[in-house]
Amino acid sequence: MNRHVAWAALAATFTASAAFAAETAPMDVKFDDAGGVEASLTGQPGDPSKGAEVASTKSLGNCVSCHVVSALDASFQGNIGPELNGAGDRWSEAQLRGIVIDAKHTFEGTVMPGMYKTGPFIRPGDGYTGKAAPADLPPILNAQQVEDVVAFLMTLKEE
Amino acid sequence: ALSSAALHAEMADDELNINGDTPITVKAPAASHLEGHLDEVYSGWLFRTDDTRAMEQDDFDNPIMIFAEKGMDNWSVADGSEGKSCADCHGDISEGMKGVRATMPKLNAKGELWSMEDYINDCRTNRMGAEAWGWDSGPMHNMTVAISVQSRGMPVNVTIDGDAAPFWEKGKEMYYTRYGQLELSCASCHEENYGNFIRADHLSQGQIQAFPVYRLKNAGVVSIHNRFKGCIRDTRAETFGVGSPEFHALELYVASRGMGLDIEGGGVRP
Ligand code: HEC
Ligand code: HEC
Ligand code: HEC
Secondary structure, eight states: OOHHHHHHHHHHHHHHHHHHHTSOOGGGOOOOTTSOOOSOSSSSOOOHHHHHHHHHOTTTTOGGGTOOOTTSOOSSOOOSSOOOTTHHHHSOHHHHHHHHHHGGGTSTTOSSOOSSOOOOOBSBBSTTSSSBOOTTOOOSSOHHHHHHHHHHHHTOOOO | OOOHHHHHHTSOOOOEEETTTEEEOOEEEOOGGGTTTOSEEEOGGGGSOHHHHHHHHOTTTOTHHHHHHHHHHHHTOOBTTTTBOHHHHHOSHHHHTTTHHHHOSEEOTTSOEEOHHHHHHHIIIIISOOOOOOTTSHHHHHHHHHHHHTTTTOBOOOOOSGGGHHHHHHHHHHHTOOBTTTTBOHHHHHTSSTTSEETTEEOOOOOOTTOSEEETTTTEEEOHHHHHHHHHHTTTBOOOOTTOHHHHHHHHHHHHHTBTBBOOSSEEEO
8 A cells, every 4th residue: 555545544444433422322321210311422512403404304214204203394294203393391401311312211112213322223235225234333423423413302392 | 092982083984895896804803812802803904095095995906906817817826846826726715725824824744823825825936836935036926926916805713722822922012012112012002092193104003804914015925024124223122034834823813803894805005
């Protein structure tokens, strides 16, 4: 390998690990007894407008496939779960973070999928291809997307 | 999730009577093995829109009948080294195949669980000296539809005890397994949430007595195993293949959840 390229690759590795150092990995998330997660996953504030985008995009959170969220203008919102209007009044930020990361800690046996979880799964797939997942299957949402969605949920107040 | 009273309100209050002369039971008390899971079973037809339901009421409007006719034409065409047609051994399809669809899948003489596709290919390869048809090939779709039409209005009649029991148990276990990164089982959608909407899709009980169905979205025929494959894929899982041992077992179990309902012989779905 050319020496300049090697240096560049090494530098990139350092930068990447520095950027991720502050992030909590899916396996290291600590849930409290009620299923909440106190600490931010990134230490960076969430962006509610990006969170709104994540919530209404099929390849991302796809929350509207199961929940009605009147603040989003996505068509055909589902009703598998409760309406999320007013969720910011009903739950604390920590509780909402826990629900988005892995709702099974809050609601035992719920059908709501864990958004920041990498296993163990039964026959995990590679997205919606039907093929086997790669060994390093990423969570559905990354850490900052989780924080963005939580920030968006906090804006859902009953008028 | 909504209460069961609310669920039922989400379903059409309608009766299926194909061509006005073939009444089909689309709503029935659940079989005893479903106790604690479902009280009543419903055809997926009840969860479709007025327009889609209407297409299944009349064979002139049901696109699957084009495929049925092709299958019936092929019924008496000789093929393979033996120069035989299906009709040579089974006679008229309306007699030879009456009630067959309602019993599928079932054990063959060797104790293997076979779907209708397997029986057809066994006849083609071992009795006609012809090539097997692909599970989801055109000629296979045409023939399974043509055979299914002969059982219209007959109740689902699968055997789940005796030597079939281990297959049924395996299928049941699969039905409640939460597959994939979304960790959803068949029951998550079709038992706990039928009547609800997942985005624009109105969830039914995921019954198979209407299969093979015509799907408007694909403008073509969809087999039972192909539907299963898609549903498991949608849980972000590594799915199973059509004709796999897993899908044979699942087919038997899901068929048994439809006991009490009648075979539709070519449903229409979005
Ligand atoms: C496959 C269905 C499904 C998806 C997708 C889904 N949820 Fe849920 N969610 C549920 C169900 C069902 C519940 C109710 C919990 C229970 O009792 O099982 C729930 C509960 C919740 C709650 C608590 C509701 C309340 O106010 O009481 C919040 C908040 C929530 N979900 C947020 C989200 C967000 C944000 C997303 C997307 C990132 C999402 N959900 C995606 C099914 C889903
Ligand atoms: C040479 C004779 C012969 C030919 C030709 C033949 N079959 Fe068969 N078929 C049989 C026999 C024998 C059985 C087994 C009957 C049994 O075991 O009860 C059978 C069984 C079946 C079954 C299962 C029926 C049931 O109730 O279990 C189906 C479906 C079937 N055949 C379809 C076809 C089709 C479609 C064709 C043409 C593509 C065809 N067969 C051609 C002889 C034949
Ligand atoms: C994420 C939700 C989901 C899961 C999990 C799921 N399905 Fe489905 N399934 C659907 C949707 C949506 C449809 C189309 C609307 C309907 O009929 O429910 C459907 C349709 C079906 C149909 C066609 C019904 C008809 O009348 O046309 C069958 C059969 C079926 N599913 C079986 C299964 C089986 C078996 C499993 C488990 C291996 C399963 N599904 C898992 C969402 C799901």
